[in-house]
Amino acid sequence: MPDIDIATPIRPAPALPLRARLAPLLMPHRLVMAGLALTALAAIVTQMDWSWLPGYLPKIGHGLLVTLALLVSSVAAGFALALPLGAVQVTGPAPLRWLANGFCTVIRGTPLLLQLWLIYYGLGALFAQFPEIRASWLWPYLRQAWPYGFLTLTLSFAAYQGEVMRGAFAGVPRGELEAARAFGMPRLMVFRRVWFPRAVHRALPTLAGEIILQLKATPLVATITVTDLYAVITRVRQATYLTYEPLLLLIAIYLCLSGTLTLALRWLEGRVPSGR
């Protein structure tokens, strides 16, 4: 495998003076388009029915929190799971390798919605059959929908990121590992000090894209009654009989979320030293 450099972040462009930075926005056709967009926005705000919005704001805020909580927790847990999944596929014993490979193939080859429903309806029905589980302290949690949503999202993220980690582990240059061995490091120490950090480092640039994909997967949990942002908006639509207004608000919120996340992740990526 050729040593493709995926670790070096793109060098940030030197800061331009404000006027030069604004110039592309001030081209005549862009001014016209911006004007049109503002007119459309004004029309949306004044002509459409937004009277429901103040009453639903707290619920929308709560839904937003649920979406963000699911995103952060499933990304963190999924990433933790992806590390062994990737490492095992490169260096593990054959049965473990097949298992990890099979897991990634199955999760990546079937729709997330199907997995979600399998886990929610299937596991939910299975758990309910066992009196031991119903009597245990876990039951109050297992009766809710969000643990199943969290589990599915985590497994899905782990499978996709595990595939990335497999490439990252395989792509660490041989010479670095051999150098570590030549220093007399035992194998575990090579893994801990060189192989593992280098692989994580190489996988970081693709992480941003995967996190955005995960954000876009979260609304599926609404189908198993988790009241995330999407579910709240669906309720608004059912209660107010409005087709477009809640949907437009939802799209605007997701656009802001994706934009903020992209910017934040780009900033973070720029702060990780490239080591080259």
Place this chain on the structure above:
Amino acid sequence: MIDAMDFSLLALSSPGWGGALLAGFLRSVELAAGGYLLGLVIGLLGATAKLYGGRVLRDIAEIYTLLIRAVPELVLMLLFYYVGTDLLNKLMGAMGREGIDIDGLSAGILVIGLVQGGYATEVIRGAIRAVPPGQIEAAQAFGMSPLKVLRRVTLPAMTPHALPGMANLWMIATKDTALLAVIGFSELTLVTKQAAAATREYFLFFIAAGLLYLALTLISNLGLRWLERRARRGLPAAA
């Protein structure tokens, strides 16, 4: 768990749900194939607009891909579904005809195609840019019309570069059809849920459907890999 499963429920004829599952599966494949092809056409147009279009066209294509990539597919599908059917009904009304019910298949294909188009635009744009400009310039120097350049040089030369990305998009298309279940299309995932709810055999049906999806993915993977090898013949091994 296995011994508790009643596999006769998967029988093709009536007490079994196998026939319904297969019909749903076919429906899913139709939706994915139609949406993929529509997305390919939109992608070609979008990439052309981004690379060769005027300023306005370029910005519009840019906004389209930005929107598609930043908003969840589920939300986009909902939006396209309502806007699409609404617009068509208004159009029909304006032409003096009765509002028609668009059949589910075309609506689903439209919705999937519009989402796929955004990603396809990016894939094809990158592929066209990977074609050495000298080849396109040579064709222009021969006096070929722009359409002929596209047909004879740009498209064949960019295909090997576009195939890995387009193969990936096909996988996404097959899985995105499942989202249509939320809007109420009776494709494989929704049929499976109905079968599972009716018989309370959740594991049996969801795993059966998962195997169908997996088979589709793995078989198309083989085909796409063969296609990729064929398209890349004569090119250096690593791009």
